[in-house]
Amino acid sequence: MNDVTDSERRARRYVARPDALISIVAPCYNEADSIVPFVAAMMDVIKAGDARYELVFVDDGSTDDTRAQLSALADRHSEIRVVAFSRNFGKEAALTAGLDYAEGDAVVVMDVDLQDPPELIAVFIEKWREGYDVVYATRDDRGADTFAKRFTAGGFYRLFNKISAVKIPENTGDYRLMDRRVVETIKTLPERSRFMKGLFAWVGFKSVGVDYARPARAAGKSKFNFWRLWNFAIDGFASFSTAPLRVWSYIGGIIAALSFLYASAIIFITLVTGVDVPGYASLLTFILFFGSVQMISVGILGEYMARLFIEVKGRPIYIVDEVYAGGAQDAKQPAKAAAE
Ligand code: UDP
Numbered sequence: 001m002n003d004v005t006d007s008e009r010r011a012r013r014y015v016a017r018p019d020a021l022i023s024i025v026a027p028c029y030n031e032a033d034s035i036v037p038f039v040a041a042m043m044d045v046i047k048a049g050d051a052r053y054e055l056v057f058v059d060d061g062s063t064d065d066t067r068a069q070l071s072a073l074a075d076r077h078s079e080i081r082v083v084a085f086s087r088n089f090g091k092e093a094a095l096t097a098g099l100d101y102a103e104g105d106a107v108v109v110m111d112v113d114l115q116d117p118p119e120l121i122a123v124f125i126e127k128w129r130e131g132y133d134v135v136y137a138t139r140d141d142r143g144a145d146t147f148a149k150r151f152t153a154g155g156f157y158r159l160f161n162k163i164s165a166v167k168i169p170e171n172t173g174d175y176r177l178m179d180r181r182v183v184e185t186i187k188t189l190p191e192r193s194r195f196m197k198g199l200f201a202w203v204g205f206k207s208v209g210v211d212y213a214r215p216a217r218a219a220g221k222s223k224f225n226f227w228r229l230w231n232f233a234i235d236g237f238a239s240f241s242t243a244p245l246r247v248w249s250y251i252g253g254i255i256a257a258l259s260f261l262y263a264s265a266i267i268f269i270t271l272v273t274g275v276d277v278p279g280y281a282s283l284l285t286f287i288l289f290f291g292s293v294q295m296i297s298v299g300i301l302g303e304y305m306a307r308l309f310i311e312v313k314g315r316p317i318y319i320v321d322e323v324y325a326g327g328a329q330d331a332k333q334p335a336k337a338a339a340e
Pocket residue numbers: 026027028029030031060088089090091094110111112113115221222223224
C-alpha cells in the first residue's frame with residue numbers, strides 16, 4: 001500500500017475491494033495458555049470466510065512462554081506477525097502498536113483469551129461491507145463478570161458519559177472492526193495517555209453495535225486487578241474531560257456564598273444575644289472539612305499536571321524489541337516515534 005499517501009488512506013473507504021485484507025490485532029501479556037486455542041479458533045474463522053487475513057500479535061513484555069510461542073507461530077505461518085515490546089507497556093500501548101503495524105483494509109482488535117468470540121468477526125465484516133466504518137461488540141450479558149465489576153463498570157460509563165464530550169457506548173470493550181481510514185485517523189492522535197476506548201469514540205465515523213454474551217476467560221487469569229482498573233478509570237476521565245478541574249471554581253463559589261450567609265447569621269445572633277464563646281467542635285470540624293476540600297482539589301490538579309508532564313516529555317508510547325514476520329526474524333527495529 002506504499003503508493004497511497006496517509007491522507008488518501010484516511011479519506012477513502014476500502015469496503016468495495018473484493019480482495020480485502022482483514023488484520024486481526026491481539027495484545028498478549030502472559031497468555032501462554034491462551035495462544036494455541038486462540039490461533040486454532042482464528043484458523044477456523046479464516047477457513048470459513050472469504051476474506052484474506054493477517055494476524056498481528058503484540059507481545060506486551062510477557063515474562064512467560066508467550067513470546068517464544070508467538071515467534072514459533074510466525075515462523076510457521078506467513079500470515080502471522082509478532083511485534084514484541086522491550087517490556088510491559090500496558091494494553092493501550094499494545095493496541096496502539098497493533099494499529100501501527102496492521103496493514104489490512106479493516107482492522108479487528110480483540111483479546112487473545114477468547115472472551116471476544118471469533119464468530120463475531122464474520123458479522124463485523126458483513127456490517128463493514130454494508131458501509132459501516134466501525135462495528136463494535138456490545139456485551140448484552142455480563143454474566144461472566146463479578147457483581148463488583150459489573151457495578152463499577154456501569155458506574156464508570158454513566159459518569160464518563162455525563163462529564164465527557166464524547167460518549168462511549170455502554171458495555172462496550174475494545175473488541176471491534178475499524179475501516180482503514182478510521183485506523184489512519186486514530187494513528188494521527190499524538191497523545192501518550194492512550195485511553196483507547198475514548199479515542200475510538202472520539203474519532204467518530206459511522207458506527208454500529210453488535211450484541212453478544214461475553215464468555216468467561218478460556219484460560220489464564222485477568223491482568224486487571226482493582227488498582228489497575230481504578231487507574232484506568234482515572235486515565236479515562238482525565239483524558240476526556242476537564243470537568244473535574246473546572247468544578248472547583250463552582251464548589252469554591254458555593255462555599256464562599258454559604259460562608260457569607262453563615263457569617264451574617266453569626267453577626268446577627270451575636271448582636272441580638274451577645275457574645276457566645278463555645279464553638280470549639282464546630283470550628284475544628286470546619287477547619288478539617290475545608291482542609292480536605294482543598295487537598296482534594298490540589299490532588300485533582302495534580303492528576304492533570306502529571307498527565308501534562310507525561311505528554312510534554314513526549315516519550316514513545318512503546319518500544320519494540322523485535323518483530324517476527326513471514327517466517328523470518330526481522331533485524332532489530334528502532335522504537336516507533338510519535339512523528340511517524
Ligand atoms: N493485556 C496486555 N497488556 C497488559 C494487560 C493485558 O496486552 O498489560 C492483554 C491481555 O493479554 C488480553 C487483553 O489485554 O489479551 C485483555 O486482558 P484481560 O483479559 O486480562 O482483561 P479483562 O478481559 O479481564 O478485562
